[in-house]
Amino acid sequence: MQDIEGVEMDSNGVGLSETERIESCENIINNMPQKPVISNDHFAFNATPCYIPLIDLVYIPSISAIKSATSYYSTLFHEIAHSTGHQSRLNREGVIKQTKFGSSDYAFEELVAELGAFFLCAKAGIKNETEKDSAVYLNSWIKGFNEDYKFIFKAASFCPKSLKFCIRPAIN
Numbered sequence: 611m612q613d614i615e616g617v618e619m620d621s622n623g624v625g626l627s628e629t630e631r632i633e634s635c636e637n638i639i640n641n642m643p644q645k646p647v648i649s650n651d652h653f654a655f656n657a658t659p660c661y662i663p664l665i666d667l668v669y670i671p672s673i674s675a676i677k678s679a680t681s682y683y684s685t686l687f688h689e690i691a692h693s694t695g696h697q698s699r700l701n702r703e704g705v706i707k708q709t710k711f712g713s714s715d716y717a718f719e720e721l722v723a724e725l726g727a728f729f730l731c732a733k734a735g736i737k738n739e740t741e742k743d744s745a746v747y748l749n750s751w752i753k754g755f756n757e758d759y760k761f762i763f764k765a766a767s768f769c770p771k772s773l774k775f776c777i778r779p780a781i782n
Contacts, residue, residue: 628679631679631680631736634733634735635679635736637734638730638776639686641777642690642777642778643774646666646668646696647667648670648686648690649668649669650675659685659686661692661693663696663697663705666696668686668692669689670682678739684731684737684739685727687727687734687738688723690730691722691724691725691772692722694726694776695719695722695768700768700771700772700775712750714753714757714758716750717751717754718761721761721762721765722768722769725765725768726773726776729773730773
């Protein structure tokens with residue numbers, strides 16, 4: 611893959627075993643600069659993966675509660691991508707302000723997170739598994755495209771900035 615403004619995106623997943631791919635995902639998470647708290651303690655989250663900006667926490671059920679390791683890491687990367695919008699990172703409006711489900715602002719933030727998850731999955735060498743929620747968001751994304759033809763480009767413009775909060779730069 612091409613570099614994204616200083617973030618090396620080599621295709622290091624080619625030829626890796628499942629164990630090595632999981633290790634690659636864990637390396638991204640463990641080395642993430644300014645990482646949010648990541649918890650699988652479902653004390654108040656109804657077992658639905660989410661990012662909670664108020665306490666800078668990503669909740670995700672344990673890996674054994676999700677259908678596959680690939681799905682687990684795809685989902686975790688999606689929520690981590692949301693966390694890059696926290697006020698201490700990129701201060702992204704779709705994260706710091708409450709947005710209504712189905713609104714253009716909500717759809718925009720979900721698109722930013724999906725794109726971020728896609729690139730993190732590519733970096734780790736796993737297939738990005740789209741969850742059923744992505745299909746639900748599709749109508750909102752179409753609405754966003756209809757309102758602003760640059761919708762996807764604006765969302766994609768956050769990827770290089772977001773990835774810098776997820777992937778520690780290589781030291782040459």
